[in-house]
Amino acid sequence: MADAEEDTFPRGGPSGEEPDLTDETQDFRFLAAISREDASIPKRGEKDFEPHATTLQSNTLAASRQAMHNALSFQRVHTPKNHSLATYHPETNMAYAYTPRGPLFARMGAVLSATEDPLGNDELRGKRLWLLPEEVLYLMDRGTIDVRWPPAGEGGEGEGEGLVMSLQGAYAMFMGDEGRVGGALTFERYAVYSNLKRAGYTVHRAPSWDSDDGERGSECYATIPGMTRAWHVGLFNYYTSWWNIWGTDDKVTDTERAEGPLVRNKLYRSYPEIYRRLALIPYHDPTAQFGPKDPESATDPAFRITYHVWKPGSTTYKKSAPGPPDFRVAVVNARDSAVPTLEQIGALLETTPYKPPPDNMQIYQKLKHGYKNVILAIVDQGVVSYLRIADAAFGREKSFERTSHGRGGKRGGRGGRGGRGRGR
Amino acid sequence: MSILPVANSPAPTPNGTPAGGTPEKPVRPKKKGRSFAQIHAKPLPVDIHPLPAFHPTNPISLLRIAYTWISHILYQPTSHPGEPYIGYFSPETRSVHVTDPKHVRALWEMGFFGKGTLSRSEPSWLEREKARIMTEMRGHGGRKAAEDATNARREERRLFKLERARAERERTERQRLVERGELQPDESGGVEDIVVEPESKAEGEDSFVSDEQEVIESQPLLEANHVEPKRVDEVLEIEDFPEPQVDNQEHLQLTLEEAFFLSYGLGVLTILPPRATDSPPMSPKSLPKDYSNNDVLQLFCQHSSFPPSPTPSIAPDDQFLLNYVVYHHFRSLGWVVRPGMKFGCDYILYNRGPVFSHAEFAVMIVPAYSHRYWNSPGGRGQRRVAEQKDWWWLHCVNRVQSQVKKTLVLCYVEVPSPFEVNLEQGIGQTLACYRKQFPNFYG
Numbered sequence: 115m116a117d118a119e120e121d122t123f124p125r126g127g128p129s130g131e132e133p134d135l136t137d138e139t140q141d142f143r144f145l146a147a148i149s150r151e152d153a154s155i156p157k158r159g160e161k162d163f164e165p166h167a168t169t170l171q172s173n174t175l176a177a178s179r180q181a182m183h184n185a186l187s188f189q190r191v192h193t194p195k196n197h198s199l200a201t202y203h204p205e206t207n208m209a210y211a212y213t214p215r216g217p218l219f220a221r222m223g224a225v226l227s228a229t230e231d232p233l234g235n236d237e238l239r240g241k242r243l244w245l246l247p248e249e250v251l252y253l254m255d256r257g258t259i260d261v262r263w264p265p266a267g268e269g270g271e272g273e274g275e276g277l278v279m280s281l282q283g284a285y286a287m288f289m290g291d292e293g294r295v296g297g298a299l300t301f302e303r304y305a306v307y308s309n310l311k312r313a314g315y316t317v318h319r320a321p322s323w324d325s326d327d328g329e330r331g332s333e334c335y336a337t338i339p340g341m342t343r344a345w346h347v348g349l350f351n352y353y354t355s356w357w358n359i360w361g362t363d364d365k366v367t368d369t370e371r372a373e374g375p376l377v378r379n380k381l382y383r384s385y386p387e388i389y390r391r392l393a394l395i396p397y398h399d400p401t402a403q404f405g406p407k408d409p410e411s412a413t414d415p416a417f418r419i420t421y422h423v424w425k426p427g428s429t430t431y432k433k434s435a436p437g438p439p440d441f442r443v444a445v446v447n448a449r450d451s452a453v454p455t456l457e458q459i460g461a462l463l464e465t466t467p468y469k470p471p472p473d474n475m476q477i478y479q480k481l482k483h484g485y486k487n488v489i490l491a492i493v494d495q496g497v498v499s500y501l502r503i504a505d506a507a508f509g510r511e512k513s514f515e516r517t518s519h520g521r522g523g524k525r526g527g528r529g530g531r532g533g534r535g536r537g538r
Numbered sequence: 539m540s541i542l543p544v545a546n547s548p549a550p551t552p553n554g555t556p557a558g559g560t561p562e563k564p565v566r567p568k569k570k571g572r573s574f575a576q577i578h579a580k581p582l583p584v585d586i587h588p589l590p591a592f593h594p595t596n597p598i599s600l601l602r603i604a605y606t607w608i609s610h611i612l613y614q615p616t617s618h619p620g621e622p623y624i625g626y627f628s629p630e631t632r633s634v635h636v637t638d639p640k641h642v643r644a645l646w647e648m649g650f651f652g653k654g655t656l657s658r659s660e661p662s663w664l665e666r667e668k669a670r671i672m673t674e675m676r677g678h679g680g681r682k683a684a685e686d687a688t689n690a691r692r693e694e695r696r697l698f699k700l701e702r703a704r705a706e707r708e709r710t711e712r713q714r715l716v717e718r719g720e721l722q723p724d725e726s727g728g729v730e731d732i733v734v735e736p737e738s739k740a741e742g743e744d745s746f747v748s749d750e751q752e753v754i755e756s757q758p759l760l761e762a763n764h765v766e767p768k769r770v771d772e773v774l775e776i777e778d779f780p781e782p783q784v785d786n787q788e789h790l791q792l793t794l795e796e797a798f799f800l801s802y803g804l805g806v807l808t809i810l811p812p813r814a815t816d817s818p819p820m821s822p823k824s825l826p827k828d829y830s831n832n833d834v835l836q837l838f839c840q841h842s843s844f845p846p847s848p849t850p851s852i853a854p855d856d857q858f859l860l861n862y863v864v865y866h867h868f869r870s871l872g873w874v875v876r877p878g879m880k881f882g883c884d885y886i887l888y889n890r891g892p893v894f895s896h897a898e899f900a901v902m903i904v905p906a907y908s909h910r911y912w913n914s915p916g917g918r919g920q921r922r923v924a925e926q927k928d929w930w931w932l933h934c935v936n937r938v939q940s941q942v943k944k945t946l947v948l949c950y951v952e953v954p955s956p957f958e959v960n961l962e963q964g965i966g967q968t969l970a971c972y973r974k975q976f977p978n979f980y981g
Contacts, residue, residue, distance in 0.1 A: 166710045169717050372965060374831040375805025379618040381610060382586045385872075388617075392803055392870035394969055395863055452926035456906035456950040477889075478898050482945055492929050499933065506947065513889065514581065514872025 190257045198259045200245060202279060206232050207288065209250045209261050213241045216258055221316045221433060222249050246319065247288035247299045248307045254284050255308065298324070302493035303420055306445045309498050314426035318436065320419040322465065333467040334486075336401045366391050389514040397509030400485035401470065413461040417454055419488065420445040441489050442466055448494035462488055463505055477513070481506045574893045581872065581890070583648040583806050584617045619644070622808040625797055627829075632841050634797035634809060636790040645790060645807075650874050650891045651800065652790040658685050659876070659892060663788040671782040793877055794838045794858060795865040802831045802965060803866060809834050835965060838862075854959040855905050855922045860951050863972040864903050882938045883946070900944040902935060903951060911955035920956070 162171065198214035210233070211223070223243040228235035233242065245253070253259045261284060262276035279287070290300055310317045366376055376391050422439035424431045431437060444462060454462070463486045471483035484504025492499050580586075589606050593599045623641040625634040636642050636652065642661050645651040654661025662683040669682070715721040792800070792807075800807035809829050829837065840846045842858035852859065864885065868875045874888040878900055886897040904927075911917040939946045951972055 166714075168710055168713045170713055368967075371967060374802035374965060376802070377584060377617070377804045379616050379805065381615055382584070382617050383588050384586055385581055388582060388584055388586070389870055389872055392866070394870060395867040395972060396970060397867065446929075448929040452928050453904070453932045453948075455926060456904075456908050456952065459950075481899070492933075494929065501932075501936070508868070508871060508947070512871055 192257055192260060199275065200250065200253075200259045200261045201265075201276065202261055202263055202287070203232060204264065206244075207247060208232075209245045209259075210242050211245065211259060212238065212243075214243060214259060218253070218258060219243065221431075222253070224433075248304050251284055251288050251299075251304060252308050252311055254279075254281060300445075300447070301496070302447045303445045305493050305496050306443065306491040306498055307421065310421070310423060310443070316424040316426070316428065316431055316436075318422050318439075320422050320442065322413065322418045323420060334464060335404050335406075335468055336470070336485075386512075386514055389512070398505075398507070399509060400468070400505050400507055401510065406464065413465060414454075414458045416446065416451040417444055417458045417462045417490075419443070419462070419465060420491075423489075438467070443489045443491050443500075446490050446492045448492050459503065463503070477511055481508060481511060577647055578650070578891055578893060580648040581874075582804060583619070583623070583644055583651070583800070584804055585615070586617065587615045618804075618806055623800070623806055625792060625800075625807050625809050626811070626813045627797075627809055627834075627837065628812055629841060629846070631791070632794060634792040634794065634807075636792060639786060642790040645792070645800070650876065650888070651796050652792040653877075654788050655791050656788040657683070658688070660684065661788050661790055664784060664786045667784050668782050671784070675782075794841070795862045798831075798834060798838060798862055799866055799869055801834060803869070831965060852959065853920075853922060854956050855907075855953045857922075859959075859969075859972070860903055860905055860953075863951055863969055864901065864949050866969065868901070881942055881944065882935055884949075886944065887947075897944060899947050900939045900942075901947045901949050903949050906950040906952045908952055909955045911957070912953065917955070 162174075165171065195215075198211055198216065200209040200211035200214070202209050214223075223245045225240060225242065226232075226244050228239065231239050231242065231244075233239070245259075250259070250261060254261060261279040263279055265276040288299055289304065290298055307317055370376055370378065371394075376394070377388050382388055419442045421443040422436070423441040423443055424436065425440045428440060466486045466488050468486060469483075470485050471480040475483065482504065484506045487502060487504040490501045490503060492501060587606075587610055590599060590602045592603055623636060623645060624638060625636045628635050636645060642652075642654075646654075646660055650659075652661075653659050654663055656663035657666075660683070662685065666683045666685060669686075712721065797807060797809055801809055811829070836850045836852070839852045839856045839858045840848075840850060842856055842861075861884065865875050868885065868887055874891045875885050876888065876892065876897070878884055878886040881900055883900040884903045885901040887899040887901060888897045889895055905923050907913065907917075907921055909917075912921060936946050954972060
């Protein structure tokens, strides 16, 4: 039963075409369709704005209410086939299970190494799967595991099963204890975790879960251009300067900068020439950042990457070697923080890998792709909204160079050549 | 809108075509032939003089290049218009007004600067007004402006909604009757194919009906009356009504950033002090002393807050300075930057211009006080934008942008300390202290 619910979820990204159900008054009759065997993705009903005293309408409303009631009062049971037992471990605030069954465990939990396992390196270590608080809560919520309190007796291990941990008990134990091992599982983090898991993603804690992992590897920065590139640039400059004998591309003088106009009244061969004279404002160029801007800079605790997320159909993902994640999600509490300042967002983006857009991409896509990106999951009282933030280098995309090509007769003779080297 | 000085006399049109003369249409057809790409070929109100392209297969092209090059040396063509465009600063509206129709056309066509005061963006009021009067006179009008298309679409949508509401009402009424047993359920099958009834149309008609609709409505009438061949001549005769004489009551309104860019960046606009309203338009000879770019910057900064600050001192995070830095930067990259007021953001970026494609990006300016000064106790109190925006603000902005299919760009402008901002070192040197970063958001 439990798996059916997962199948009905649309397999789209968080920003995909998933209908936004919060938009309108919901017709909960679709819930009745889900709990049947031949479940399919429900269709949304039509909006009804006001009562118009027909029995049809009141019947529809009653059916909808009944369906919601049925869905909420549905008794969640452990199916005997998939019944897995886990035991709570108070010292680490985790739970462990011995070879639990079910497809979910292919992407959850971890068998710890001999030195890390809190129960030591006994003969069962290889079978013992340790579950983090959010994993336990999620699995309990969907009825996959049955967590027991540790047995009371001294040598209790394996002798008898402890008392059943209730769902309330689990929330009380696992949620929001700052001092516990492995950092706090706040409600916001759990909301995002369960939301992503239900949508089918594979979610793991990021290294910066509870601390600022000071390391920003070389993958976070642009690579220093090699020899070929430098040679190319040199040649390019040589050509441009040579062409400038023909053109009239001279520098803007200090007086012009101080008093204006930047574009003097004279003969110009092309518009890029004019645009280059207008360039004045310095901008942040992610391709020119080869190392940390400020070695001391640390991420703000409110803006740190919380989860690494892999797509549901990821073929490269392996539990033992997950590989680079598809998304990096930072969970943000909307009530405790504001729209990030430049320092906050800059430090956060600095911890993400450098992923430049492909050269042949269209300009709009290129700008939206950005050079670095992170997904913010902003949680406001349990409502999660995902925002993708990318470092768009507008300053690098010279719109005028590109348009000067498509413009037919208006193309400048000499200056246009300068633009061609940069690629469209 | 209805009281307008309209000269309906059969006087000759400005082009000299006598009324009722031969069907010789002077300007219109030529204008119609120009595509947007031709009208807006120049991205800035500055001319360029390219050399002709060289084709290796065609040696004569070399001669052409030489000829053009030599003629350019001899005649020295210039980039700027002979007379600079004139704009009058208007402190009340905090904008710069361009009143000369030629200047208005030039600034709109080359770079999409400004907005017509009586139009949505392109100053098209005169054209629309003439078309409206022509429509009244002979039943169908001339050129359609963008506003007409929008109005027609809105009208259509409104009628559709009325119709939908009516159908809904009818359906519930029928349902009620069925439930009361006054109607057989199978009769309700006819509900779906309701056609628009004349009453609902009359109900929907108000003072404003788009001209397209009138054309459509009048056509079946003509056909029903069995149009005889003579009719064609009559139509032609009607076509020769003189163009109505309408005083142009519209002028172009430049935002302060646009005006400063045209003046400081391109040097094609002269900004003059506000004109006394009742004095006759001044001839170029007796122009008042215009502002220098430095004065203009001071003036605009003073007027960027309300009420205008009386002192000429400029704060580093002055709203005008921040806006201008962003405006200038995007303009210098080749974007067409237009105010984003309608979309709840600071600027929207067009690739070539509003007539070619929709804007893809919406820019929101966020001052970044990352300089040490602003984080010192003294500097903190000096910040103009004291508080960070909350997430609800961002969600609101982003919601609107995704609804209009734009990507939100948060443009962080690093505000320099007051010690760096000193206009005496020059405008460009000052503006170069501002640094920008753009993360873009979308959810």
